[in-house]
Amino acid sequence: MASDAKLPDSLPDYPEAGESGLDAALQQGHWRTWRGLSRGLDRIERFLAASGFDRAPWLAVAFGSGVSAWFFLDNKWQWLGLLCCCIALVAGTLASMRSDGRYPYLRQSLIWLPMLVAAGSIVVWSKSALVGATPIDRPVVAQFDAVILEREARPAEQRVRLVLAARNIGGEATAKVRVNLPQEDDRPELAAGAVISLKARLMPPAPPMLPGGYNFARTAWFEGLAATGSVIGPVTINAPSTSGGWLAGIQARLSEHVRERLPGSSGAIAAALASGDRGGIAEDDAQAMRDAGLAHLLSISGLHVSAVIAAAYFLALKLLALWPALALRVRLPLVAAGAGALAGIAYTLLTGAQVPTVRSCLGALLVLVAIAIGREALSLRILAVAAFFVLLAWPESIVGPSFQMSFAAVMTIIALGSSEASRRLLAPREEGMLSRGIRYVVALFATGLAIEIALMPIGLYHFHRAGAYGAFANVIAIPLTTIVSMPLIAIALFLDAAGLGAPAWWAAGKSIDFMLQMAHWVSSRPGAVTVLPAMGRGSFALFVAGGLWLALWTSRMRLLGLVPAAAGALSLVLLQPPDILVSGDGRHVALPQGDGRVIVLRETQSDYVRDNLTELSGSNGNLVPLREWDRARCNRDFCFAEIVRDGTSWTLLLSLGRDRVAERALAAACDRSDIVIADRWLPRSCRPRWLKADRRMLSRTGGIAIDLSTRSVDSVAAREGHHGWWRGRDD
Template identity: 55%
Template sequence: MATNQGPAVPMGDNAGSLDAAVQRTWRKRTGLSSFARGANEFLRRAGFDRGPWLAVAFAGGIAAWFVLDGPWQWSALVGASILAAIAASTRYRDRPDRSELALALTGLALALAAGVLIVWARSASVGVEAIDYPRVERFEARILEREQQPARERVRLTVAMHDPEAGVARKIRLNLALDRDDPRFREGAVIRLRARLMPPAPPMLPGGYDFARAAWFQGLSATGSILGPVELVEESLERTGLAGIQRRLSGHVRSQMSGSPASIAAAFASGDRGAISDADEEAMRDSGLTHLLSISGLHVSAVIAAGYFLSLKLLALWPWLALRVRLPVVAAAIGALFGIGYTILTGSEVPTVRSCIGAVLVLLALAMGREPLSIRMVAVAAAFVLFVWPESLVGPSFQMSFTAVLAIVALHNAGPVRRFLAPREESWQARIGRRGTMLLATGLVIEFALMPIVLFHFHRGGVYGAFANVVAIPLVTFVTMPLIALGLLLDLAGLGAPAWWLTQHSLELLVGIAHFTAAQPGAIKLFPQIGGFTYFLFLAGGLWLGLWRGRARLLGLAPAAVATLLLAVTPTPDVLISSDARHVGIAGEGDRLLVLREGRSDYAKDNLLEMAGMNGEPIALADWPAARCSRDFCTLMLDRGGRRWTLLMARSHDRIEERALAAACSEIDIVVADRWLPRSCRPRWLKADARMMRQTGGLALFLERKRINRVADHQGEHGWWRDEEP
């Protein structure tokens, strides 16, 4: 039987290529489809919790705003994220085998875009331009904030003044010597003064602290020092403000004790750290105990826990109330009020607010009968802080506090740890030993989690912090903080002396632990600047380990391992040049850093030592046998990368005959001068004079690789950085 098969399809030379193209397209679509189904199945099996990862994506958008250079890149990222969210939701929303993937991609993309927009809006709303140049002015100003810093023999005033030259109001931070201070110089008062003003300083060296960025988000236009006497124009009408209460509380605590313990107790009670000496600050930092000086999770949790348990026990003594009201709910509300009051009293700093939010969420979970320590609780607290203060993401305080909390929660939610801590029939010695072992393990995990952050921001970290914290944390939580509260309570009746005596001895023990730990051989690990990619790998690996469940979390070890290898091969800069070219540090010529100038301030020296990853007192080039120094210049030869480098560094501002200078430059590889050099000065590789440094900022030179790291490379078009024209 004949059938109609239609017209015959011609089988020319192009038929094979058409067939191959169809097969390639089919294979590509099949591959993408299989990948999407596999990813969806992985998310489902691994118990993917979108909430914490949305907070991570939100933080990622904020971080991207800081890393990317300018508005067109920020806009492109926002647009690409929104398009990705639309594509994911429309392509996969009706596919049950890809629903997890669709929701994840949509939510993460939108959270990423939201992070960029939030920090962009925050920068535009609070940021103010700095003054154009250093100057000395006489003006009237109203005091906005007063911070006493007796350890540094000064008072720090934040004031508002009118700048007639620019026609705008400016917020300025000034240092006033203690011998010129007057108790009437408090919030709300108007004063007349003469001050030396400086624009907020950018990083002195690549990887250094960026005060200009911090000042931008604080609304500061300048900083400076008050010169001469200060005249009170108008007294403050505010007699009993919160700042006054904080100062009186701090002064009262210090009057009950003496020495370092008095200063630390005042910090615990009121958040006033101005009386803590630099030596104690350094010992606490190097021993891994500096977090105890900042009012954060430990202190807020102790106050809230005390309020919760005391109110619960006292309310239980009232049978009528106990039979009619859920006491845990009432106790949780009272504990929350304790925490909020303590947060406000101690200045409402970002770490304190973060801790208060987290503790209140824990109380809500307890009142509702839910799991109090959860990753979601940490994510909600982090998202709230970042929504209000998105700039806090790039600061060490936010990163360290949330990393520590995440490490604790992730560790204690792990199956093996839950089984290890599960109640069982055992002797009290075994129970105490198990708890002590867990405390030490928690300290070690926190130390490992925080080490990359500490090295990235501070270029040094304590090695024995976990062991010091095993004693210090229980001491502060269960002894010192309750004793301070008891002393303040008994002082209402004039009976607080015994409590303050015990507090004195407990804090002497804390300070002793800090100094003993910091003084041990190898207690401090110094490291030069960590690269941004290496730091990102550490953070990515840590977040993966902390947020995933089961065996899937072990995949986070891969980026952490790669980051560790990169960290091990991170080179130390050979030459460091400050942003004003006045200070030069040279590493690799022995165990001590060579410096061009020995400044009166420790700021430049500390920056050079940190960025070089070196310790000890530096050596002046004029005292180094291999250097040749005159009144005007120092020359030095360095052997790096199989060749000899010659450096010429200016020491004075005296006029040099141009022809002689040009002849000298032609024989030199690197010339450094804190003034403008003539164009005829043409060294073989680099001329770091004032003209160039205004554009680049501080420099780190890696001679073997012939690489230059500039401060300007990490600034982009953000408002706090001025890209100077040559």
């Protein structure tokens, strides 16, 4: 049928052959924006495809990021906001990106990474709600009955640590508490499972004394501890232990046997290597090992578990190979892997099955599985699987130094070993034994140096100090421990069954003595220890982001990780200590001077207080009482002090006593002061020119750090938010 419709005077330009209609449409009007977006998505997809994007490690990183975000964010509304953002991103990706195979890397990333972030946040939130124990309200002295759950001997501290299930503490029917018992009151009957009656002084688990300090309250929350304290007087045993604790008993007897055969510091370290019991190590030896970068040798971790598993694997492989009939019929590497797994599990149980040891054992078992099925023994994928399962079971470990250091060290080893330079250095070639030995020593030193660089930001963030010569010390200490000391201890224990272990014990003691002497020598060298004030979370996040980027990419794009790492290093160079540090109870005030001295309001014999004041001041421990400072005037009740910062003079009024002071005189003193700090409640008439940090304020904020140049105050409360373990806020 003919149509009367007229054709338009001009026809639109249609795309030529080879040009899609969609591309032509994108040339028109606002569609150009979508064309640009499409090109941007194409670039991202090509980048992911060309840069060696391996999903498994990044999925583990996403899960860990969700766990970390829960700790960083303040309250449940922010946690819910994070979950909503993740869900919205996944839903938006599913709605906007078709599953036609055009952007496979990008589409999977935008779906799975947010899902893993949300999953990590949910896991740690759920565990906090399930295992967290509300701490007691205030310090108490109580008489109560309890069942011993755990027992830990600490001979170096002259005490025994008991974890108890106590009845009628803090209004709870049953509460988990931890108490210290003097060594002279200890008895063999005080074993796990015994029912006892005791009197103890208990207090809530301590929050950080100052911003950036050790957070025992958080650790206690995830361990289910409601209180800690010390035993007063004798302990009555109502019912002896009848079941359980046999493994702990074996561990205790093994530790005692080792210390009997090898007394002194070397015996304490040998006991730690054999049974995981670190209670006998003297503090000066432990500090020397930390400052020399060798502290990882004192705790049963990946190095020790791997050494035991490797020894069992190779022994089983070589011994079974001597049986031709078996070697021809059975795949020996699989059998040897099973023997190594059993040895690793037994060693983990024997040394107490602490979280770091279990984590190391799990990683080593995954390596054995890879060997058994013919896969690469050590790879980022295996490390990612181990990290995922550890975080699934113990999500709180991600904010602790043990998890961060162990996984950072292994990740550094894998990344360095997979680099082209490392492969060229270790590639087999025709050469003499001397040349081969030099190459392996160079590789060992380079690995130690890389690990030291990777672990230094973690040490500075958590401990505010790090050893500078750890790479040199570890080149000697690691082979000495794994190849000499640990095998000699095992041989000595085996020979003790026939009473022939004395020579092996002597040799083991000499090897450990040499390591200790080296630790003390290295830690005493000039510049051996780097001390810095508390590092901010932002600086630490830059180091973490840079390290992950460097380790997880395989192309040259990994070098971009040097940018955030360099920014983090620059922030450390510019880091300055706070001008004033105030403890949460107001009793301890520190004024860092920048020349190594720290002016303190009160002298103290407490190592805990001294360590917090010096470490967070970035000082090596030269404390000077305020009364001896030439810029301070003190009487029995108060001290006046003057601080000059950036050309501005600040007047401080610091409380010393608890005696009653005339309100009018106090108000006049406050009027002449810029800052007032007191461990008492001050009347409203006390109005300093800028800040009043009295008991009323500090009970809400916890410890504070004051920066006078920026007029800013950092507090424990600001870092803890509304998590269950922080009790200083107003609810």
